[in-house]
Amino acid sequence: MLHGLVGAWEGNGNGEFPTIDPFSYREILVVSELDGVLHYRQSTWVRDGTDEVASHQETGFISVGEDGKVAMYNAQGIDRVAVLSGSVHTDGDTVILELESVILAGDDRMLHSWRNFELEGDGLRYTMGMATTQVPDGALHLTARLDRAQT
Secondary structure (H helix, E strand, O other): OOHHOOOOEEEEEEEEEEEEEEEEEEEEEEEEEEOOEEEEEEEEEEEEEEEEEEEEEEEEEEEEEOOOOOOEEEOOOOOOOEEEEEEEEEEOEEEEEEEEEEEEEEOEEEEEEEEEEEEEEOOOEEEEEEEOOOOOOEEEEEEEEEEEEEO
C-alpha cells in the first residue's frame, strides 16, 4: 500500500510551535524501495526573506510488518533518532499513514512525536507534531504539501 510513496517529491511547508517563531520552508523528499522496505531522504530549506537557508535533513526506513503494523526508523542530522510505529489504511483514493514515536534518543527535550501522511495521486500532505519538556501536552510543528516531481 505504501509503494505509491516511491519517487521524488517537492513542495512547501510551514512550521510553528509555541516556543518558536512561525516559518515557511521548501522540501525535497526522495523515496526508494529495496527488498520491500522504503528508504527516504528529506532535505529542507527555511525561507529567510528572498533567500533559502539549509535547515534540516533526515533519512530513514519505512517497513510494514507481517501483522500490518508500520514502522519508521528515522535519523535526523541533529543527532536525534526516532522509531515510530503505526498503521496504514485507505479512505477512498487516499492512503493514510499514522505514526507515533515509540523510541526517541539523542535529544533530551523530546518527549513524544507523531506524523501523519496522506497520499492521493501525485500529492502528498503531512503533519508532524511533538511534545517537549517545554510543551509537554504537545502541539503541531509542521504541515506540508508535496507534489511528485516530474522526471
